[in-house]
Amino acid sequence: MKILYISPRFEGGIGGHAFGVAEKLRENGFDVKLMQVSHIPINNLKNPSFALFGALKAIFDREKYDAVHAWNVPSAIVMKFIKARKKILSVHGVYSEQVNVLHSDATSSIVNSTEAKILKLADILTTDSKSVQKTYKEKLGLDFVYLPAPIDTEKFKEIPEVKKIENQVVFVGRDSYEKGVDILKNIEPKITGKVIYCTNLSWKDAMTNLKASAVLVVPSRMESLPQSIKEAFYLKIPVVATNVGDIPDVVTNNETGLLIPPNDPQSLINAINSSLEQKENSARMASNAYDFVTKNFTWEELLPKYVDFYEKLLN
Template identity: 75%
Template sequence: MKILFISPRYEGGIGGHAFRVAEKLRESGFDVKLMHVPHVPIKNLKNPSFAIFGMIKAIFDREKYDVVHAWNVPSAFVMKFVKAKKKVLSVHGIYSEQVDVLHSTATSSMVSNAESKVLKFADVLTTDSKSVQKTYKEKLNLDFVYLPAPLDIKKFNEIPDVKKIENQIAYVGRDSFEKGTDILRNIEPQIKGKIVYCTNMSWVEAMKNLKASFVLVVPSRMESLPQSIKEAFFLKIPVIATNVGDIPEVIKNNETGIIVPPNDPQLLLDAINSLLEDKDKASTMAEHAYDFIMENFTWEKLISKYTDFYKNLS
């Protein structure tokens, strides 16, 4: 089976997930090609330039594919012009809501009006989030296939042993408004520990910092399901996160982690300081979280779900 993946980038977030899926599919005998498209590296021009350059590239691409799989809404504009028997689009959040938080009202209104049309470019829609699946069904009456994003535990062999840093707190992800990093920075002076922000660094460096920490904090205002939570679970690092998106699907409060409401700095602060002081509770939660991730979210558990999905498209 010949498959083309399209993503603005192949690292971090949904792009990183696309790259990992491509790797695993190749290991299972699929022929997967990644389309690389240039873009203008200016905030409000990145996605539009990617879509324009990608459409031009797709129009002149003479290859034909069994499946073209676009990752996130901007890639759908490129996917539309690719010659393929089946077209798949994956989203890891409610795109119009993400734009609403990050951009102007005019941009948000334009995207919201176009969203349903763009999603219909695809023959099949997928998401890694049950909450996204439910919301799009209620909002636009669209059906999404749920394909959870697995954790590749073999990659952790690249992470060396590190010494724990007393009361170190890790943040892993983009430094942006929807991720709530401003909330974490505002309470930082009152936290009884030191925060290391793993934002612009390689995955290996981020994991080394996470492994050396006592807790991962996810202060997001909106999410699907951050991969960093699964990574922390595997490394047996307890997690404090907000109850947005699919986070409550994996974090059972005081069992596999601690859940707090979004946009509540005081409760987030209290949870962090309390867990730093209760090492026994932190250790117990980390063990439960590790068991949960090994049972539900490794590639060994989920690879057949992916291979069956692509085989059933033909």
């Protein structure tokens, strides 16, 4: 079974998810090729340049595939030019909503008018988010297959043993408006600890910092389900997160973490300081979170779903 994956990169976030799936499928006899596409790193030019460069790359790709799998919405434009029996598109957030928040009115208008057409370039749609699945069904009448993003417990063996840093608070993710980094930066003086930002690090370096920290903070304004939360759960690092997207599906307040409203600096301050000060309660929640993630989000649990998905689609 020959499959092509298309993504802007294959480390961190969506790209890291795609790379991990490719590795596991190869171990199970699939032939998975990765197409990484470059772009111009300037706002409002990133996605158009990605689509252009990717389309040119696809046109000159003479291979035929059983399936092509695009791992974000701009990749769907590239996917259009690939010769394949089946075309798959994964969506990790409601694309038009993300663009409306981050880009100009002109860009938002274009995306809002073309979103449905782009999604319909795929034979089948997938998402790792139940909230995205629900929103697109209500908004456009489109059906998505829910395929959760697993954590690779074997990879954590690469993370070195580290000394815990007292009251270290960590953010892991993109430095982007929807991630709420600005909110965290503004409240730093009122936090009873030091905040570090892992915004442009390799996965290994980010996980090393996470492992050394006292709490992970996810102050997002909008989300699907950040992989960093599952990673913190596995490392038994307490989590403070906003109740947006799929986060409430995994962070149960005062059970597996502390859940707060988005855009609420005072609640964020209170939750972070509480997590730092009430260490026994934080350790209890972290233990519960570890049990939750190992029962629901490991490759041992989820690989059969991915294999079954591709086999049913192509047979």
